[in-house]
Amino acid sequence: MLSGFELDLPDTLVGVLDLIADGRGTPAVPLAGGTSLIVDMRARRTMPNAVVWLGKIPELRGIQVTQDHVRLGPCTTVSDILNSDELAGSGVSLVRAAEAFGGQMVRNAATVAGNIACNSPASDLVPPLMALDAEVILESRSGSRTVALDRYFTGYKEDVRRTDELITGISWKRQEESSVDLFHKLARRKGDAITVVGVAVNMAVSDGTCMRARIALGAVAPTVLRAKRAESMLEGETLTPGLIEAAARQATEEASPIDDVRASATYRRHGIQVLTARLLTQAWGRLT
């Protein structure tokens, strides 16, 4: 049984923003799919006094692909991502992550904004989104702002979102033809398991030179993070097996994995090395 709370079901975004601002004298916590929040409430890890359900506002769910951008509504489910033909052409690493995410029941309920807002370092959707240079749109009664996903997380279970702000969109630029984005999830089993190491790579190549390299790592630090020094070793270069190995080694040094019930820190570092090198090799191979 959950601890008691006030529940509101507004049918407009303005209604949500009023409630999370301080609508009943206490800021309400947004609820989307509930696959993380309800579990945390059941375990008494969080005990909000007020909850506001977002499911009465259909405009919050959906995938928009324009000439230049992809935008996901915050309540877009993991299944929506997995079944999207449009994303298969402009965010395939995100589709791979959606496939590896939970089981079908969780995919049918869990949302993209929920996967960001729950602040898990082991999030599956965040590494590919971060490698795609995605931005998070935050709205409150006092206005809206856009934050690079790469700057969204500030520490373990900490982020830049104020309690009066709602994630109202996630967007990224559509990738050029000569680019590849890849994701690999390593876990103790294939299905419905918490990630041990997640690696997303996004690369663009022009005339045999790596023009853009993104490496995002999940479950190996207090937050999902980009291995920026490893990325900068690759940009402007013609990749060789030796350079890829060196960049992958650099990525392991930018992570700070821990020992836990799922894997040791040593195993996680090895996983980063192997998977980063593998994905960089695959991306380079497809683009040259």
Place this chain on the structure above:
Amino acid sequence: MEVSLTVNGRNVSSDVEPRTLLVHLLREDLDLTGTHVGCESGYCGACTVHLDGKPVKSCTMLAVQAEGADITTIEGLANGELHAVQEGFWERHGLQCGYCTPGMIMSAAGMLAENDSPSEGEIKHGIEGNLCRCTGYHNIVKAIEYAAAKMRGDEPAEPEWEVSS
């Protein structure tokens, strides 16, 4: 607060607390105890029901989140005769203790509604959110293969215990 929804084709309304989970509305208010509570934390899948035709875990949803939705539980799956997945679990011994069975069947039915020719790997992907503590997975996969064949109008493969070695 009042919640109105359709459960197994019947319109129902119930006065629930905000904290009431969908699984508790089904089991305690509507007496539909075929949907099981296992872990009550999203891991085991024993509480799986269909919401607007899609499998979800009814222990990680508030009852109010099902407002206006069309819910199908294990009790509503059969239509006069056993659903092909139920028949498959019967014919291919897809259960031992039976605790995970309603959730396994609802997940399998949800998967087969989208793909009636799943490979063994796709079947396992479809039931990855369901745990069987008897570890009877082998026969569960066989039961779902049986159901898939029936739904396609094909003859199911002979049970393994009938195949001479």
